[in-house]
Amino acid sequence: MEDILIANNKKKSSELIEELRGLTPIFECTIATTQTAKIQGISAAGAYPEITDYTPPADVELLFYGKCKCISGVPVTPDGIPTPALITRSALELAEISTFVVNAGLNIKPYVPFMEVGGKSGESIVTGKAVSSDREASEIKEVFERSVLLGKELAKTADYLVMGESIPGGTTTALAVLLALGIDAEGKVSSSMPNNPHDIKIDTVNKAMKSAQITKGALKDSPLSAISKVGDPMQVVHTGIAIGAKDKIPVMLAGGTQMAAILALIDATVSNTDNIFIGTTKWIIEDKTSDLKGLVNQIADIPILAANLDFSAISTSNQGLQKYEEGTVKEGVGAGGASIAAMLRKGEINKEVLLKRIKQNYEKLIN
Amino acid sequence: MEDILIANNKKKSSELIEELRGLTPIFECTIATTQTAKIQGISAAGAYPEITDYTPPADVELLFYGKCKCISGVPVTPDGIPTPALITRSALELAEISTFVVNAGLNIKPYVPFMEVGGKSGESIVTGKAVSSDREASEIKEVFERSVLLGKELAKTADYLVMGESIPGGTTTALAVLLALGIDAEGKVSSSMPNNPHDIKIDTVNKAMKSAQITKGALKDSPLSAISKVGDPMQVVHTGIAIGAKDKIPVMLAGGTQMAAILALIDATVSNTDNIFIGTTKWIIEDKTSDLKGLVNQIADIPILAANLDFSAISTSNQGLQKYEEGTVKEGVGAGGASIAAMLRKGEINKEVLLKRIKQNYEKLIN
Numbered sequence: 184m185e186d187i188l189i190a191n192n193k194k195k196s197s198e199l200i201e202e203l204r205g206l207t208p209i210f211e212c213t214i215a216t217t218q219t220a221k222i223q224g225i226s227a228a229g230a231y232p233e234i235t236d237y238t239p240p241a242d243v244e245l246l247f248y249g250k251c252k253c254i255s256g257v258p259v260t261p262d263g264i265p266t267p268a269l270i271t272r273s274a275l276e277l278a279e280i281s282t283f284v285v286n287a288g289l290n291i292k293p294y295v296p297f298m299e300v301g302g303k304s305g306e307s308i309v310t311g312k313a314v315s316s317d318r319e320a321s322e323i324k325e326v327f328e329r330s331v332l333l334g335k336e337l338a339k340t341a342d343y344l345v346m347g348e349s350i351p352g353g354t355t356t357a358l359a360v361l362l363a364l365g366i367d368a369e370g371k372v373s374s375s376m377p378n379n380p381h382d383i384k385i386d387t388v389n390k391a392m393k394s395a396q397i398t399k400g401a402l403k404d405s406p407l408s409a410i411s412k413v414g415d416p417m418q419v420v421h422t423g424i425a426i427g428a429k430d431k432i433p434v435m436l437a438g439g440t441q442m443a444a445i446l447a448l449i450d451a452t453v454s455n456t457d458n459i460f461i462g463t464t465k466w467i468i469e470d471k472t473s474d475l476k477g478l479v480n481q482i483a484d485i486p487i488l489a490a491n492l493d494f495s496a497i498s499t500s501n502q503g504l505q506k507y508e509e510g511t512v513k514e515g516v517g518a519g520g521a522s523i524a525a526m527l528r529k530g531e532i533n534k535e536v537l538l539k540r541i542k543q544n545y546e547k548l549i550n
Numbered sequence: 551m552e553d554i555l556i557a558n559n560k561k562k563s564s565e566l567i568e569e570l571r572g573l574t575p576i577f578e579c580t581i582a583t584t585q586t587a588k589i590q591g592i593s594a595a596g597a598y599p600e601i602t603d604y605t606p607p608a609d610v611e612l613l614f615y616g617k618c619k620c621i622s623g624v625p626v627t628p629d630g631i632p633t634p635a636l637i638t639r640s641a642l643e644l645a646e647i648s649t650f651v652v653n654a655g656l657n658i659k660p661y662v663p664f665m666e667v668g669g670k671s672g673e674s675i676v677t678g679k680a681v682s683s684d685r686e687a688s689e690i691k692e693v694f695e696r697s698v699l700l701g702k703e704l705a706k707t708a709d710y711l712v713m714g715e716s717i718p719g720g721t722t723t724a725l726a727v728l729l730a731l732g733i734d735a736e737g738k739v740s741s742s743m744p745n746n747p748h749d750i751k752i753d754t755v756n757k758a759m760k761s762a763q764i765t766k767g768a769l770k771d772s773p774l775s776a777i778s779k780v781g782d783p784m785q786v787v788h789t790g791i792a793i794g795a796k797d798k799i800p801v802m803l804a805g806g807t808q809m810a811a812i813l814a815l816i817d818a819t820v821s822n823t824d825n826i827f828i829g830t831t832k833w834i835i836e837d838k839t840s841d842l843k844g845l846v847n848q849i850a851d852i853p854i855l856a857a858n859l860d861f862s863a864i865s866t867s868n869q870g871l872q873k874y875e876e877g878t879v880k881e882g883v884g885a886g887g888a889s890i891a892a893m894l895r896k897g898e899i900n901k902e903v904l905l906k907r908i909k910q911n912y913e914k915l916i917n
Binding site: 299 | 574576614646647648649650652653659661662663664665666667668692696697699700703704706707708
């Protein structure tokens with residue numbers, strides 16, 4: 184079986200794989216929090232809604248140290264399934280890929296070096312004022328512009344950019360932004376839970392759009408306004424960095440259906456998605472409860488690559504990793520993209536080598 | 551006349567120049583403030599002592615935008631001579647060198663993307679508790695360790711690192727740290743003023759050492775303690791980043807005699823200065839009021855390169871730049887190192903091309 188699956192635009196995807204082989208990327212991880220994650224039933228990125236503030240900083244601490252500092256243990260779902268940052272850590276460590284964390288808006292800061300672009304944590308989208316209130320309309324623009332600048336600087340030193348994220352509640356804000364931009368997205372965004380709570384998400388988004396006094400497609404020409412009303416802080420920064428970098432180097436949006444929202448935001452901002460592609464996991468492209476490809480192709484026929492990780496054969500002293508095969512977690516912290524980048528960078532890294540390292544790192548954590 | 555002068559260890563310096571030619575560095579700029587700068591007569595990096603808080607953020611804004619955002623105009627000396635960030639900006643712009651700003655401790659944050667490592671602005675060294683009080687001894691260690699991590703990440707993506715700084719008052723804190731580490735430094739540190747105020751500096755440092763209850767050389771085995779008592783926040787971060795990067799790539803300490811203090815701190819921390827060299831300006835190596843080479847050779851016989859910039863022939867509508875030839879400013883914001891890196895990166899950039907761009911950028915600012 185191949186290491187990297189192609190899930191869209193076979194020709195461009197195959198060419199891209201050959202183009203990127205052996206190159207040295209930078210892994211960038213945009214982290215933020217939104218009060219949206221604290222709505223009961225929305226997010227599994229944290230055992231309890233209240234602790235989702237700690238998930239993004241803990242995730243990036245895991246990337247740097249192989250363990251977390253701001254919490255004991257690691258972020259887990261309510262069932263105890265470990266964060267996908269474990270996969271990302273293993274991939275970046277094996278391939279020695281440079282990692283930059285960007286704070287898009289956090290309440291709790293991580294104990295790692297991180298980049299500031301002026302962002303603040305997000306409100307619940309049901310307020311209709313999700314990222315900076317009307318009073319601060321210039322603030323979101325300032326954060327966006329600083330992110331564009333950062334993207335330009337990263338593009339001067341990296342062969343290509345791999346852009347992951349950690350923001351609990353991010354698929355719900357993705358749904359809201361996709362709808363505000365006029366993309367048919369209902370029932371199509373993914374979830375970190377096996378039973379995708381589409382009803383709760385749609386209900387939340389309907390409340391958000393009502394509060395913001397907008398209808399579907401109403402903000403298709405106002406992407407920053409869509410984020411400001413019903414999005415999240417990660418989206419501002421991720422969109423900005425991608426736009427800043429893409430004129431010079433290929434940019435991989437590393438994630439699941441949240442990255443369809445970023446793609447839509449890029450398209451709405453600069454009417455051009457050249458050099459943009461998506462890197463994700465097998466679990467996302469095989470997910471029956473969501474439709475990444477269906478979302479992406481409403482925007483642009485770009486390459487979608489997927490790391491062909493299979494955790495069913497992993498034997499560890501507990502079952503945390505095997506649960507990924509049942510549809511828990513699926514993606515996050517750029518796990519799929521980092522895995523793809525690691526396998527492309529060094530010939531000796533294939534999915535078996537990566538799996539072995541993931542297992543080792545997991546056992547270090549639980550023992 | 552050559553573009554790059556060799557000021558120490560001719561053999562290693564010549565080899566280094568050939569080794570670095572055509573390579574792609576990252577320019578890193580560590581910025582911080584210390585209350586030490588507000589002692590009357592210490593610093594010319596700001597027209598008035600009170601506004602030295604704005605100099606570092608304004609300097610890095612100039613690097614990104616070609617103009618400042620947090621102040622009107624640009625940082626100038628009391629005589630109106632413009633900041634060396636103007637030189638750095640011109641060099642980085644011409645050679646398209648990736649720029650990362652690191653906040654080591656500021657009261658005023660810049661409107662650019664910048665890296666956080668947990669640092670806080672410094673107290674006056676005359677307190678003997680210059681960087682984090684005794685109560686927070688673990689804090690300086692934490693900032694140092696995060697800086698080491700950052701250095702490791704930068705080293706994975708850059709061919710070599712050019713490390714500049716902006717911290718008003720930095721030569722006085724350099725003097726104090728050099729003495730605490732046992733280096734014969736009195737009368738040897740440089741100044742941004744033509745008449746180097748050695749008496750004020752020595753008087754300040756004597757007060758600092760008295761408050762800290764230390765004698766010369768007392769902290770030669772405790773570099774972080776030396777910074778904590780009589781140093782500045784830039785030194786913690788700069789030393790950490792250099793140590794993190796130097797095992798993998800060459801590291802240019804870009805500056806004047808402040809970089810001798812960083813060299814001494816590196817040596818005291820890891821007993822090894824391999825891969826470290828200094829990049830500065832002609833104005834520093836020709837300065838009769840200071841002795842960079844004399845400081846460096848007490849620590850290690852490393853290469854010292856100097857950008858051979860000559861501003862005497864520049865004709866502009868005002869005399870700001872020509873004053874550099876009279877010994878004002880001399881260096882700062884990695885001006886010399888950035889110039890060297892730009893000339894090494896692209897064959898078509900020589901000192902004449904660089905001078906022309908500096909003149910253009912200066913005229914844009916004053917007209």
